[in-house]
Amino acid sequence: MAFPKSTILAVIAASALVLSADAFVPVAPSRSALAGARPISADVVAVRSTIEDLEEEVEDVIVTAGDLDDEPSDIAADDDVSDDSLNRFFHEERLLELRTQFRRHDADSGSPEYQVAGMTERISYLTKHLRAHPKDFSTRRGLVALVNKRRRLLNFLFGEDVERYKNLVGSLGIRHKPPSKVQTKEDRYGRFPKQKENKGKSKMK
Numbered sequence: 001m002a003f004p005k006s007t008i009l010a011v012i013a014a015s016a017l018v019l020s021a022d023a024f025v026p027v028a029p030s031r032s033a034l035a036g037a038r039p040i041s042a043d044v045v046a047v048r049s050t051i052e053d054l055e056e057e058v059e060d061v062i063v064t065a066g067d068l069d070d071e072p073s074d075i076a077a078d079d080d081v082s083d084d085s086l087n088r089f090f091h092e093e094r095l096l097e098l099r100t101q102f103r104r105h106d107a108d109s110g111s112p113e114y115q116v117a118g119m120t121e122r123i124s125y126l127t128k129h130l131r132a133h134p135k136d137f138s139t140r141r142g143l144v145a146l147v148n149k150r151r152r153l154l155n156f157l158f159g160e161d162v163e164r165y166k167n168l169v170g171s172l173g174i175r176h177k178p179p180s181k182v183q184t185k186e187d188r189y190g191r192f193p194k195q196k197e198n199k200g201k202s203k204m205k
Contacts, residue, residue: 087125095121102168112157113168119150120172155179 095118102117103109126143130136158165158178169176 087128091121091125098172102171112153112160113164116150116153116157116168116174117172119146119153120174123147123150150174151176 098117098121099114102113104111104113108114123143123146126139126146130140130143133139154165154169154174154176155178157168165178168174
């Protein structure tokens with residue numbers, strides 16, 4: 001049974017008092033000499049009663065190693081931790097909303113506006129995912145492929161109808177550089193001075 005430090009100190013002090021009081025008292029006689037034995041002093045009786053009272057008051061306290069380092073269990077969790085199912089639910093709602101907004105008719109499921117709107121929401125969702133998980137290289141590869149596919153669709157839409165392209169890019173806030181016209185060799189390099197004619201064996205005849 002383990003005792004607290006205060007109890008141990010009290011017992012040590014009481015033992016010192018007993019030793020000081022009975023240091024020179026002779027050894028107790030046998031039963032045959034009990035009739036003429038010296039009576040116990042009142043100080044010794046008081047010390048013994050005090051020790052017995054302390055032993056009765058002490059209670060067994062079991063302390064485990066975990067009790068020393070335990071922290072409050074009601075600490076609030078980090079607010080930045082997001083619930084994947086909740087985010088996925090909002091993502092699906094936003095995806096349906098954008099596709100419904102930019103479709104050309106009720107049964108539309110393949111127009112450039114419908115596809116670009118859905119891809120834009122998916123790109124936004126994957127971008128947030130990669131900010132939280134920067135080492136998810138498979139998702140990064142899929143995100144790059146999705147951005148390239150959206151760019152090709154926007155290039156196609158720019159060639160088909162410039163007004164529809166401008167409305168779509170402006171509504172979704174997409175940063176896209178429209179494709180330029182294919183330049184001829186004279187248009188691209190005409191502003192540079194002509195090179196000198198080759199001389200020697202390398203000159204073509």
